Amino acid sequence: MNQENKALPYFSVAPMMDWTDRHCRYFHRLLSPHTLLYTEMITTGALLHGDAPRFLRYDQAEHPVALQLGGSDPRDLATCAKMGEDHGYDEINLNCGCPSDRVQKGKIGAILMAEPELVAQCVDQMQKQVKIPVTVKCRIGIDEQDDFDFLDRFISTISKSGCDTFIIHARKAWLSGLSPKENRTKPPINYARVLEIKEKHPSLNISVNGDIKTVEAVKGHLQNVESVMIGREAYQNPYLLAQLEHEIYKTDLADRYKIARAMIPYIEKQQKDFDTPIKSITRHMTGLFHEQKGAKKWRQLLSTLPHELGAKPTLIDDVLQQMHL
Ligand SMILES: Cc1cc2nc3c(=O)[nH]c(=O)nc-3n(C[C@H](O)[C@H](O)[C@H](O)COP(=O)(O)O)c2cc1C
Incomplete structure (x- = not known):
């Protein structure tokens, strides 16, 4: 149309x-x-x-x-x-x-x-x-x-x-x-x-x-x-x-890893400005690697790590590294 x-x-x-x-x-x-x-x-x-x-x-x-x-x-x-x-x-x-x-x-x-x-x-x-x-x-x-x-x-x-x-x-x-x-x-x-x-x-x-x-x-x-x-x-x-x-x-195809990392400064800001728990944000990201290699690990880690005491937004970097191990 x-x-x-x-x-x-x-x-x-x-x-x-x-x-x-x-x-x-x-x-x-x-x-x-x-x-x-x-x-x-x-x-x-x-x-x-x-x-x-x-x-x-x-x-x-x-x-x-x-x-x-x-x-x-x-x-x-x-x-x-x-x-x-x-x-x-x-x-x-x-x-x-x-x-x-x-x-x-x-x-x-x-x-x-x-x-x-x-x-x-x-x-x-x-x-x-x-x-x-x-x-x-x-x-x-x-x-x-x-x-x-x-x-x-x-x-x-x-x-x-x-x-x-x-x-x-x-x-x-x-x-x-x-x-x-x-x-x-x-x-x-x-x-x-x-x-x-x-x-x-x-x-x-x-x-x-x-x-x-x-x-x-x-x-x-x-x-x-x-x-x-x-x-x-x-x-x-x-x-x-x-x-x-x-x-x-017709824009460049976004990179999943870059998108995940781009959420880190956002989470840091939400924590600072509104005391937002990390898990309130990361819960929306669990489908990012849908049907990709490592998807299950990404989902599992992202549904557990943000709940731990002292979790930091940079845990996203750790999850990205660990998901293929
Ligand atoms: C968890 C959930 C919450 C929804 N909440 C709303 C809502 O607040 N307002 C609304 O108009 N539709 C709501 N819907 C309906 C969706 O907007 C949409 O019309 C429906 O899911 C069909 O589209 P889909 O088959 O692409 O999911 C909701 C759907 C889901 C799954």
Whole structure:
């Protein structure tokens, strides 16, 4: 797809709770200078009543970085979108895809797909508060409401409020009976449905998400849509981001060892500035050598050494040396 809208990179790393925290994002950014990074979902309640500076903290190196919000109160979402913009985020994304029971009770996530008018109102209010793009991440349907017309009504209604970018996880969510984890595997993937939406709304920027794991698969999807969002594979096999960067943006292929070492000064700074335990950062790096020689040793050492008393960030150097012994 000839992508005119350079505001939307060809690929992004999905928002993933407990996974894509700021340390993970910093690491992913080293692997891919172009990818768009998403925060974990932050609820409006957490931002308005909790430690907002801590929730919103990120490193300047992370740009472009999008803040994902969870909520359904237009005024609260607008206030939080503004907080995100003021903190320098590049995009605000509204979560309409999370099926967890916990968030459903707060009218957050996939349950909102049943209320397109409310989502349109939320997006409208957010857009009135910020100049940066407001985007929506959704599923292709919920429960029995899983036909084209349902998704089309959702997308059409929200796009009328001016939102022109949708990230669509190409499987529906069951709102009861399945755990969030099962909801990422059990409902069948349906990329054709996302394509139908793109065909009906050619002017919208569509990012497709769900089970996309290889450079070839990403390139295939880019024939049809503007962007691809990668979740679990980017976390479990982060070097995929470097391979995508190389293949799609034609940059030099990053070196795994250099990337690992480049994390040392970052960890030192986080320790100094925020007293961050090393393991909070290294836990995101265990997949770096996925399917490479020494991967098992790297994983083992990286999951144990940072827990030891007196561990220093330079342990990464030691692990790199020991992993082939
Ligand atoms: C651990 C984990 C946490 C997630 N948290 C969020 C979240 O906070 N917000 C969201 O929109 N989606 C969340 N998701 C869903 C992902 O963003 C993505 O839509 C899903 O994993 C499908 O993409 P994939 O097959 O490439 O992993 C999460 C997924 C995982 C695995």
